[in-house]
Amino acid sequence: MSVPTSNTQVLFKEDPGAALVQTSHMEVVTVPFASPELAEGEVLVKNLYISLDPYMRGRMNTRVKSYSASFELGKVMQAGGVSQVLASRRDGFAVGDIVSTFVGWEEVTLVPAALPLRKIDSAVPVPLSYYLGVLGMVGATAYHGLLDLCSPKAGETLFVSGAAGAVGLVVGQIAKIKGLRVVGSAGSDEKVALLKSQFGFDEAFNYKTVPSISEALGAAAPKGVDVYFDNVGGEHLDAALAHINVHGRIAACGMISGYNGQQYTFKNLTNIIGRQVKIEGFIIGGKLADPEFTARFGGDVGKWVLEGKLKYAEHVVEGIAKAPEAFVGLFKGDNTGKLIIKV
């Protein structure tokens, strides 16, 4: 397995502040690469796929505390990746192994000794990129947020925003498997049609064209909303609070509508009290290090995928140099399904 002599990378160039992120906030460079002398525990990997996700926008805020540390200006940006080991000084990891961990937006990454590596058993008959999605952080996010935090019951109504996004598609399908009525919102008529025709959603609407998200939700969920999986925040969360049933549960997974600094004035927050609503925010990081969880999650979701009950959509962009443009597209609703860069 030969080590490349150059490394194409995406650097974090400029904090977008409150503005919409643009490609000019990043910079693609190709630098010479020489295989370093590895220290104990270090692993050199060639990245096969990296995952681009909305939360990364928060890491571009250098002046605001977010839930991950900010990216460093002038340094390579970071992402979850599936990679192949080029050289290893860590026990249990050999050249050629397929692993998943945090890497750079780049072709080759030196993984430090402190960073855990998840070894991927490539004998399982799914594409490797799935470990960045339905069998990785995305699937775990949907599974944990929906099942562990919201305890959905058959016959209840689920609403999921960002339903055509990576997490949303998995949330909706797991809810259908569990016997719920499933309502989703998405940002184009094509996505809405796909949710209903391909992913089994009972109702879906285009939040960009309906006169009011709250009215559209009320029509789609005539018995109210028991569980809301929030990928969006803002007006969507407010609409869910307008239609939430007593003892409703909300998993707060993302507030993409706030990542670019927009602020929204809620009208229905007091329903949290009157309808005895539980809102629970979460990030999935820690759960993937919990063996009880990964066994349960991998078992259920792996089975559903192999049985065809859980369809999984990817939006694969080829070439690391295309990553900035693909990332900017996330905030314009360009993608259906998990955004993956094939490095």
Place this chain on the structure above:
Amino acid sequence: MSVPTSNTQVLFKEDPGAALVQTSHMEVVTVPFASPELAEGEVLVKNLYISLDPYMRGRMNTRVKSYSASFELGKVMQAGGVSQVLASRRDGFAVGDIVSTFVGWEEVTLVPAALPLRKIDSAVPVPLSYYLGVLGMVGATAYHGLLDLCSPKAGETLFVSGAAGAVGLVVGQIAKIKGLRVVGSAGSDEKVALLKSQFGFDEAFNYKTVPSISEALGAAAPKGVDVYFDNVGGEHLDAALAHINVHGRIAACGMISGYNGQQYTFKNLTNIIGRQVKIEGFIIGGKLADPEFTARFGGDVGKWVLEGKLKYAEHVVEGIAKAPEAFVGLFKGDNTGKLIIKV
């Protein structure tokens, strides 16, 4: 026990809409009263004390769905009361018994067959009005919201807004009993001084005079906030979200700052996700019908009150005709402690 021949009542006269509630939205009338023929299950009571609470403002919104049904225009307003039985056709309730239930803002109320009555054992050496407060809904609200929903641990930091209000005082003191560092906000320097000198709060600040609630909270809670008991909403909730620790818990009990229709634009809502915060809204109604809860609550709180560990403050206003003015004062921060009308 003689039945009165007139009944002074407070009627709901006008929906305040988005405006601050004023005495002109209510009307005090005295009407002749003749003892009615009771139907099976009905009980006629003479009201001794009634309780006025911020949530009642929501019941004055006739066009907005709130967590209790709206008051009816032209009809007597409702409140929790401690009353004495004048006549009874309900098994187990005899003339002279002291009971607690929902009554009118009035001197005499006919309690319908469907409404549960709680019999009060007046042998317990506390004032009867306490059953409208620390041993009633207020105490139960503090106890359940703090202990059951937020699982506070010794050494953690609690923040409670509306700390000098009825619920806030009980919340802060229970938290001290449980070994937490306790920070409160209140609306006057006198209240702030009282919280620290009389009620054992570690820190307190006057939210009306500090330059920023968030900065004041940050200074008072240098290790962050683990548990926030929210009586206020709006800027207070936003400040708590700014300083909340990872895995923080918020009991959403009241959003008094929103009851008069003001809306607030949150800046820190995304911390719900990043810091994995749980917010749980609740109303206490159902819990007081749960024997497991009332035994646990009555046992703990009764003991703390009798031992002097839990001081309880009342603001007693004499005469039902003063109720409208006292109620309006609730929203101006006029009272320290539970507002009680001695009928």
